[in-house]
Amino acid sequence: MSRGTISADEREAGAFAPLRQPGFRWLWPAVVVSYVGVWGQTVGAQWLLVNGPNASVTVALIQTAATLPMMLFTFPGGVLADRFDRRWILLATQLYVAATAVVLALLTAAGLATPPVVLSFTFLIALGGAFQLPTWQATLPEIVPRKELGSATRLEMVGVNFGRSVGPALAGVLIALAGVPWVFILTAATALVLAGSVLTWRRQPQTVAPRARERFLPALRAGIRYVRHDASVRRILLKAMLFIAPATILWALIPMVAREQLGVSAGGYGALFGALGVGAILAALTVGRLRALMSTNTLLVFAGIAYALVLAALVLVPVFAVALVALVIAGAAWTAIIATLNAELQVILPAWVRARGLAVYLVVFTGSQAVASILWGQLAAYAGITVAFLAAAALVLATTLTGLLLRMPETRGVNPDAIAYWADISGLIELQPTGGPILITVEYTVENAEHAAFLATTADLRRSRLRNGATRWELYRVAETPDLFVETFAVDSWEEHQSQHQDRLTAADQRIEQATQSYISKPPTSRHLIPPDTT
Structure with a gap:
């Protein structure tokens, strides 16, 4: 072949x-x-x-x-x-x-x-x-x-x-x-x-900063x-x-x-x-x-x-x-x-x-x-x-x-190098590296005609979040606003989430997110939920 x-x-x-x-x-x-x-x-x-x-x-x-x-x-x-x-x-x-x-x-x-x-x-x-x-x-x-x-x-x-x-x-x-x-x-x-x-x-000297x-x-x-x-x-x-x-x-x-x-x-x-x-x-x-x-x-x-x-x-x-x-x-x-x-x-x-x-x-x-x-x-x-x-x-x-029947995955063109494309998370309440768990929510506004196509992309989105550190992932639809979907995923600690931002995401993860966001009508909104006793 x-x-x-x-x-x-x-x-x-x-x-x-x-x-x-x-x-x-x-x-x-x-x-x-x-x-x-x-x-x-x-x-x-x-x-x-x-x-x-x-x-x-x-x-x-x-x-x-x-x-x-x-x-x-x-x-x-x-x-x-x-x-x-x-x-x-x-x-x-x-x-x-x-x-x-x-x-x-x-x-x-x-x-x-x-x-x-x-x-x-x-x-x-x-x-x-x-x-x-x-x-x-x-x-x-x-x-x-x-x-x-x-x-x-x-x-x-x-x-x-x-x-x-x-x-x-x-x-x-x-x-x-x-x-x-x-x-x-x-x-x-x-x-x-x-x-x-x-x-x-x-x-040889390392070309990237040590993690x-x-x-x-x-x-x-x-x-x-x-x-x-x-x-x-x-x-x-x-x-x-x-x-x-x-x-x-x-x-x-x-x-x-x-x-x-x-x-x-x-x-x-x-x-x-x-x-x-x-x-x-x-x-x-x-x-x-x-x-x-x-x-x-x-x-x-x-x-x-x-x-x-x-x-x-x-x-x-x-x-x-x-x-x-x-x-x-x-x-x-x-x-x-x-x-x-x-x-x-x-x-x-x-x-x-x-x-x-x-x-x-x-x-x-x-x-x-x-x-x-x-x-x-x-x-x-x-x-x-x-x-x-x-x-x-x-x-x-x-x-x-x-x-x-059980064919090998296609690896030509795969690039596993990390790329930092998530927004900067500086300026939030200061947390200890081991503080957590952290719950991240992302809100997507999706027109009714795009609901089915949007949902079809979220299986890949779930796998991307989980393999990069999330301990659980869920997707909800807001009853009061039918066009609003809320993604939630949890990570064990603040240092784990910082690692996601800095060195865990790849071009493949970015393509998955772009596919999901291609069906939304306005930019997504994210929030970081932290334990209530954090000062």
Whole structure:
């Protein structure tokens, strides 16, 4: 399906264009190195358990332990990333990961790495990632231009898959030569590499004035409200969940495929991950060009079908060479889907809530992985690897075909930059920032012939108010004056309403208000109602 004519400004940059940006060129390689350590730790943990009792379940639980912190703590991490300097959050998380990995290495060397210990420390190390990932992803729009976000996101996925391939390969070598404790030392060392890069990063001066720091709980609630009331964000999240839940069987049970279906050692296991990394690189080089030839929806459908076929091929044709080729395709398909969804989300999220929105995406991503990994592990233990993979392939195919109905939102031409078009609110009774709640009323005079058209626009107006901070919204008609309508919406505090005026409204919100006001016969009148005991 053709996307139509794309202007030079809308056309995506080349695959490696983000590397021309100093910030990305400095930080991204260090982030990739940290992924090598994280995936090495995961493989080291899995290898400690792969020969133990109930291996199908315990090995799958490593994936759950590695992803559960994302589900539980990524959103608070996103709130912090929207409130504090992201540079220092990245630094602190890497120092924490390094210290935790060293402790796990010492426990393993002492022979104390029981399954509960391994699972617990896998959880603790992943906890650092729950704060790192939303912070790093929210930093991307700061260090690369808007048209390079898609390329930067695919390079990020290349980094993830490079870590998935090189990390296990290095882990396999270290296990064979020196033992599992050195895998965890590798994790600590790679975390320190990223910490050093962040510490020496020459951050570009910000072009906009820093915003007042939001309080934690109000910021948490504001992020939830935005995601809840933005239809485009919800659709992207739903598409991600529908794909990830069945597709994650590959990451959860590939050690069992390597051992039971293919009969390979640690070195062969690393080669399988290497094939996934090659596929990710191929996706980074080609997806940008494919998106110029087909719609986002078409690309997602083709990639989903390819992934489903790979899952089936891995268990129906258990030949090592075939598995390598299939995993190249799987790495390309996975990267194409995940990077596309991530990039589309970054394009539409406003700066004030970007880290929180990406954090919700990561919660959905990793939560789907955590829950699905347990279920796939149980199914494999009960019915066997072949049945589990064929069931997952069928589900990937079914959920992919829903993309023909559940289409991606249009993001071309979307500009999430804040614009301050509401009237100045200075000169009102002085309020404390935490004072509230505040009730805002807007009166509209609408001629009788325009009532139906006016009311048709207010559904979008309601969503705009709620996603930008309103806790409730209502519309009334004045009985004594039938042509007078009164909109009311409430916000928790005065600082919340000031944020609406200063940095939450976008061109999309302005168009919604203009559509509503196109049916009124005189300018609207607004009032701010405050608690009666305010002095």
